[in-house]
Amino acid sequence: MTTAAEYRAWAEESLKWAGEAKTANERDAYLKIAETWLQSALRSERLSTEPASTTEHEWVLPPFREWRSTGTALK
DSSP: OOOHHHHHHHHHHHHHHHHHOSSHHHHHHHHHHHHHHHHHHHHHHHHHHSOOOSSOOOOOOOOHHHHHHTTOOOO
């Protein structure tokens, strides 16, 4: 099973690629990939710390661009 740390590492790598992108479309694609990896990390963390639930819950993150505009950075 993939760990949240691995998902976050892939997100960080995607952000690095986004910074090196030559076009806006390429950058946007890498940012979308990074967002997907971060969502996966959150799901992985939730599943590893909470008991199994019978209800469905969908995680909704703010758009990645909003995180960037507020100064939130990956550590």
